[in-house]
Amino acid sequence: MKNIEPIPFNVPCMVGTEIKHIADAVSVNHKLSGDGPFTKRCTDFFETRYAPARALLTTSCTDALELAALLLNIGPNDEVIVPSFTFVSSANAFALRGAKLVFVDSRDDEPNVSADRILEAMTPRTKAIVVVHYAGFACAMERILAIAEAHGVPVVEDAAQAIESFYFGRRLGTLGHLGTLSFHETKNLVCGEGGLILINRPEFMERAEIIREKGTNRSAFFRGQVAKYSWVALGSSFLPSELNAAYLFGQLEAIDQIQARRIAIWNRYFENLQELPKHGLANLPCVPEGATVNGHLFYLTCADLATRTGLIDHLKQAKVMATFHYVSLHSSGYFSELHDGRPLPNCDRFSSTLVRLPLYYSLSDDQVDYVSAQVLGFFGLK
Numbered sequence: 001m002k003n004i005e006p007i008p009f010n011v012p013c014m015v016g017t018e019i020k021h022i023a024d025a026v027s028v029n030h031k032l033s034g035d036g037p038f039t040k041r042c043t044d045f046f047e048t049r050y051a052p053a054r055a056l057l058t059t060s061c062t063d064a065l066e067l068a069a070l071l072l073n074i075g076p077n078d079e080v081i082v083p084s085f086t087f088v089s090s091a092n093a094f095a096l097r098g099a100k101l102v103f104v105d106s107r108d109d110e111p112n113v114s115a116d117r118i119l120e121a122m123t124p125r126t127k128a129i130v131v132v133h134y135a136g137f138a139c140a141m142e143r144i145l146a147i148a149e150a151h152g153v154p155v156v157e158d159a160a161q162a163i164e165s166f167y168f169g170r171r172l173g174t175l176g177h178l179g180t181l182s183f184h185e186t187k188n189l190v191c192g193e194g195g196l197i198l199i200n201r202p203e204f205m206e207r208a209e210i211i212r213e214k215g216t217n218r219s220a221f222f223r224g225q226v227a228k229y230s231w232v233a234l235g236s237s238f239l240p241s242e243l244n245a246a247y248l249f250g251q252l253e254a255i256d257q258i259q260a261r262r263i264a265i266w267n268r269y270f271e272n273l274q275e276l277p278k279h280g281l282a283n284l285p286c287v288p289e290g291a292t293v294n295g296h297l298f299y300l301t302c303a304d305l306a307t308r309t310g311l312i313d314h315l316k317q318a319k320v321m322a323t324f325h326y327v328s329l330h331s332s333g334y335f336s337e338l339h340d341g342r343p344l345p346n347c348d349r350f351s352s353t354l355v356r357l358p359l360y361y362s363l364s365d366d367q368v369d370y371v372s373a374q375v376l377g378f379f380g381l382k
Contacts, residue, residue, distance in 0.1 A: 188296055
């Protein structure tokens with residue numbers, strides 16, 4: 001064990017062209033602020049690959065969600081349905097607009113939100129439904145979209161973890177009214193901090209550009225649609241730096257290579273750890289019907305909190321950094337007294353039992369096998 005190099009939970013992806021693109025932004029294009037040549041290249045990439053969605057780069061997925069809340073005119077006393085087992089950004093974007101958050105439970109068999117619980121939570125005051133595709137696996141979007149349509153409510157897809165993942169052949173982020181992606185350093189494609197909003201309904205496009213550009217019609221001006229630009233609505237600055245876009249474009253050029261490697265790592269873990277569910281020791285990820293694996297993260301669920309804690313400690317001793325995931329938002333320090341009291345047992349269970357293993361582009365097969373062996377060893381399956 002002394003000769004084993006520590007295996008971190010994450011190493012940000014770099015394929016080799018990113019630094020050259022950044023240098024070009026600085027020395028060739030002489031453009032560092034937002035919406036320069038590299039931003040346009042990234043936008044064109046997504047609008048081609050994710051058609052017919054329109055795409056706008058943002059400073060983060062959090063900002064993309066906040067932009068979505070503004071586009072939907074979320075305000076005080078509006079109810080927004082949100083999964084409790086998610087990162088705080090999924091909820092915070094709507095709470096900032098004064099919305100009443102209605103947290104709902106996960107499914108029995110996976111951390112994704114339950115469509116049945118969404119239906120139960122619908123009221124005449126529901127203004128939006130937020131879904132999160134956990135670990136890159138699609139929620140039951142056909143059912144959720146049907147519920148939303150029946151009630152005349154828009155759906156926002158938080159697809160921060162779900163780039164290049166599909167639901168019955170359609171890319172996640174393009175199914176709801178609005179979708180958001182993340183390029184945080186822990187995601188499949190990275191630029192340090194960055195995000196994207198996918199506009200899947202044309203009626204949102206003009207306002208999205210205006211809100212993103214500090215409330216001005218600057219984008220229309222540069223297209224020659226108006227003689228000058230001015231302040232036309234409330235907005236903010238959601239434009240990422242060209243340096244971030246330049247790094248991201250290097251990743252987009254290698255997207256198939258990056259995805260292939262991450263999926264191979266995920267599949268190797270899945271094959272290596274098959275004995276765990278066979279012996280009833282832990283559960284491996286459940287891939288929902290119609291969903292695909294995008295290699296974002298690999299998790300397993302233990303029998304209880306004590307087992308999860310013991311496994312993480314065991315891996316730490318073996319120089320492997322594994323970690324749990326979310327504390328369910330309904331039970332968080334900020335929100336617990338505001339929660340409406342409905343029990344969310346599946347969220348509580350995943351909060352206590354789920355553990356994530358290292359998964360990143362440069363992780364080697366030998367490292368995957370070592371981590372797998374340590375997991376099996378903890379459960380007595382060496």
